[in-house]
Each structure stands twice: as C-alpha cells, then as structure tokens.
Amino acid sequence: MTGILFIVAAPSGAGKTSLVAALLQRDPKLRLSVSYTTRPPREGEVDGRHYHFVDRATFQAMLERGEFLESAEVYGNCYGTSQRWVSEQLASGTDVLLEIDCQGAAQVRRLMPEAVGIFVLPPSLKVLRERLERRGTEQPEAIARRLAAAQGEMRRVSEFDYVIINDQFDEALEDLTSVVRAERLKVARQMERHGRLIESLTK
C-alpha cells in the first residue's frame, strides 16, 4: 500500500517547526523528509538530520539532474526535496511529511496532486511579528522582510486542503494529529489496507 504524502507549509513565525517536531514524536509511522540546502548550518543543526548541507555546485548538479521534487531559493540560500527518497518511502507504504514553503508546496502538488496540503497560520499579525522578533537573531530590516514574505505566503492559503490556526500549541498539535489520522481513514485507503477484512465481511 502506498504511503500518504503530507505537506505542512506556513510563513516563518507561525510555529510550524515545533508543531511538526511534536507530531513526529507522537507518530512513529510518519517520516520527515530532510531537505538539501546550501545554507550554512546554524548552531545545533546536525547534517542529515535537520538538513543535508551541500555546497552550491552539488545543489546545482542535483537540480540539473532533476533530482528535486521541489526546490526554492530563499534569501540567497537554496533548498530542495529529494524526489527519489520521497518516492521510495511512499512506495514502501511509509507516510511522508514535507515541511516546506508555499512555492515548494505548489511544485509538489503539480507532480503529486494526491498530496495532502496543510497550512499553519499564526493567530494574528501582532503575534507573528512578536514571534519573529523574539528569535532575536535577525535585524529589524530582516524582520520586516520576513513579515512581508509571510503575508505573501498567507495569500496562498486557499491552495491547501486544511488550515490550522496556531494559537494554543496543544490545540494546534491536536488539529495536526487529527488531520493525519483522518486522512488514513479515507475510504479508498481503508479499502486498500483492509481489503481482505472487507471481503470476508461482505461475501
């Protein structure tokens, strides 16, 4: 049985990364795709776990060989998702989660329209700004730039299947967990997964 491909997208500051980390902790059957990036590692980031860190020449060569399911350049850094890894996981029945931006999400949907798109929104623009400021790693201009980019991203909300408002973390996590669980209960999937049971019940 083929796995389900989940896409979780959000503007930076919506709290996507913490939500996804908590979801993965809860759900051992779900695997996160680790992106390739040309961005240098931040403190604490582990190669192969947070990202596959590669140089620009390597990234460019992968891009030219068509190895990315989606890729994007953001603030001068390149990011990409390995198509082969995702396809192998899905083929082996593993559900995969992509934590990417809206641009990437649109690319994935074009190639894999059956992907389930989940968009995470902050509860207000004020909270979004505060979250960006609280990180403390960025200059005011960078924050303003990220805020403008976030607004652009959020205009694409209607391209997704589900929308989660990340106001209370625990509630948003419960939302995300429910979407994953419910998608696994869709009739086509269940008829594939429990085909023999259903046959034995109805014959």
Next chain:
Amino acid sequence: MTGILFIVAAPSGAGKTSLVAALLQRDPKLRLSVSYTTRPPREGEVDGRHYHFVDRATFQAMLERGEFLESAEVYGNCYGTSQRWVSEQLASGTDVLLEIDCQGAAQVRRLMPEAVGIFVLPPSLKVLRERLERRGTEQPEAIARRLAAAQGEMRRVSEFDYVIINDQFDEALEDLTSVVRAERLKVARQMERHGRLIESLTK
C-alpha cells in the same frame, strides 16, 4: 456559518451506538438528530431523547408531507429523520450527527451531497456474530437475519468518505473524533470561519 452534517452508519453489531454516545459526550458542539420511529420503546428508552415515538398514522402523515430527510422500514418498524430540525441546526452553525443505516445514508447524500459519511465496520464476521448473540434479546433466526442484513449493508462501504474498524473501542473513538475534528479544519470551512483573521493577515 453553516454546520457540518455527519452521517455515521454501520451494520447492527458494529458498535456504532456506543461510539456515537462517547463522541457526543466528548464533543458538546455536535448534536445528534433524534429519529422518529413507530417501534415501541425498549426498556430505558426515553421519548424525545432516544427516539420520538409516534404511531403509524402520525409517521405516515409526516412522510406524505415530505418531512423526512430520510426514512426506512426495518423489520416492520418505520424510522425517519426530520428534515426541518436538521436544516435549522445546520443553518444556525451547529454540526449535526445522523446515526442511520446505509439506505438512509444514501437518501441523505442525494439531498445533501456535502454530508460527511462515516462507516463503522466490525473487526471480523466472528466478532459481529458474537456481538449480536451477546445482546441476548434475539432468537437465532433473528440473529441470522441480522447477520445477512449486515453483510448487505457492508457491501455499500465504498459509498462513504471514511471507514473506521471498531476493533479496540478507544482507538475507534479516537478515529471518529479525529474525523470530526479534521473536517472542521478543511480550508473552505476555515476561510469562512476565520475570514477576518485571514484577511487581516494577508492585506
């Protein structure tokens, strides 16, 4: 904002009634439609809570006035769902749950195709038979008849949106809860519900 109409159907013995009761306990925003029936009350059943108990003439008159969203005759007793009550609840933004059979579910979907159909299956034919026997209120012939009817019902599983296997009660309840929660997070619904927030985030 319009409420969501959930249909929960299952062959008798699948454990639907206990699941639905537990769901309603958990979720005060969800209201169960109370069916009209010509069947006499069983011990402990309360008029207006478990069913609206009416005589056959009353039922027939309601049927002729087109007051039922769905109706069925099962083992000589009539059952029907009030269209007006359901429509009023949905119009006021309340989510409604119908606990009905497959025949009724098909009637509802014809009138309200946006309804979310959930089908509950037993984990095996053996368990289904045991559950029917354990009730102890029925003769062997009645059990055989119910079992054959259940198999007929279960052949219609593909008409539903979600399938839940009621093997472990707690897991099945979690499944049911997740489907309801996830449906509330669908993009069209969220854009309606959080329109002002989304507008303020993207302008």
